[in-house]
Amino acid sequence: MAPLGNELDVTRTWTKARWRRELRARRFAVPARQRFTEAISLSRQLTSGRIVRPGQTLCAYVPVGSEPGAAQMLDDIAEFGVRVLLPVVAGRGPLEWAWYAGQDSLRPGPFGLREPIGERLSTSALRIADLVLVPALAVDHTGMRLGQGAGYYDQSLPLAAPGTPMVAVVRDPELVDRLPSEPHDVRMTAAVTPNRGLIRFD
Numbered sequence: 281m282a283p284l285g286n287e288l289d290v291t292r293t294w295t296k297a298r299w300r301r302e303l304r305a306r307r308f309a310v311p312a313r314q315r316f317t318e319a320i321s322l323s324r325q326l327t328s329g330r331i332v333r334p335g336q337t338l339c340a341y342v343p344v345g346s347e348p349g350a351a352q353m354l355d356d357i358a359e360f361g362v363r364v365l366l367p368v369v370a371g372r373g374p375l376e377w378a379w380y381a382g383q384d385s386l387r388p389g390p391f392g393l394r395e396p397i398g399e400r401l402s403t404s405a406l407r408i409a410d411l412v413l414v415p416a417l418a419v420d421h422t423g424m425r426l427g428q429g430a431g432y433y434d435q436s437l438p439l440a441a442p443g444t445p446m447v448a449v450v451r452d453p454e455l456v457d458r459l460p461s462e463p464h465d466v467r468m469t470a471a472v473t474p475n476r477g478l479i480r481f482d
Contacts, residue, residue: 296460299426302419303454307346312450315427317348318451321474323353326413327360329479331447334361334412339377339440341367342386347415348451348474351383351394365405366396367432374436377405406440407463414468416448420459420475423467423481437466445469452476 310318325331329384340356343349358364363382369390378396380384388393406412414433416425425448427433437446447467452473470480 289376291456292304292458294460296426296429298460300417300429302344304428306453307417307451310346315348316350318348318474319350319353322349322475323356323470324451325472325474325477326353327356328477331472332357332360332362332411337363337365337408339365339367339406339409339412340380341413341415343449345416346390348449352388354380357381358418365401365409367393367436368395368400369393369432370403374439375404375406376401376450377401384458391428403436403439406436406444409444410436411439411445411447413446413472414446416450416454416468416471418449418456418459419450419468419471420456421481422458423469423470424460424461424465434464434466447472447478455479456465 340354342351354364357378365377366380367375367380370376378398378400380396381398385397386394387397414425417428418426446468448468448471450471450473452475455473457472470482472476472478
């Protein structure tokens with residue numbers, strides 16, 4: 281498979297679609313044992329006190345498929361004393377939100393997602409978040425994020441309060457030099473990876 285973003289002569293002409301194909305293929309190739317180890321590392325990073333602190337409200341998500349992390353990290357974050365909001369897909373518009381109340385409170389949602397069964401809050405609930413964890417296939421050193429392409433987060437993130445930290449969750453090799461961008465893309469303020477922890481962007 282072609283090398284990723286550290287070799288710009290290879291990747292600088294890639295479209296978002298090409299990036300997504302390459303990144304998905306690489307994620308699917310990660311052995312189950314490595315995914316498990318990385319999920320534990322991510323949970324430790326998120327409960328280290330460097331990213332979110334007890335008493336704060338975190339907008340997070342349930343990792344599915346080959347996404348880094350695991351549902352267990354939500355329990356770890358909640359036990360750390362952080363209130364957790366999870367997204368609920370509502371049509372084609374911005375995400376709605378509901379409080380996380382344990383893995384037994386999750387049900388299957390669209391696109392293979394797992395969503396909370398509790399009372400839905402409006403799309404504006406994002407404004408109460410102290411920090412937003414954002415799923416990503418990759419993020420570059422300018423904070424440009426590449427998502428799955430459905431556009432839900434592009435619509436939702438601008439609804440957060442000004443200055444709210446946006447942290448992309450990626451595997452270590454998915455922090456790359458440069459990704460293609462469009463005017464509607466929302467830049468991340470930081471990324472968190474299993475081994476490097478929190479990486480802030482200027």
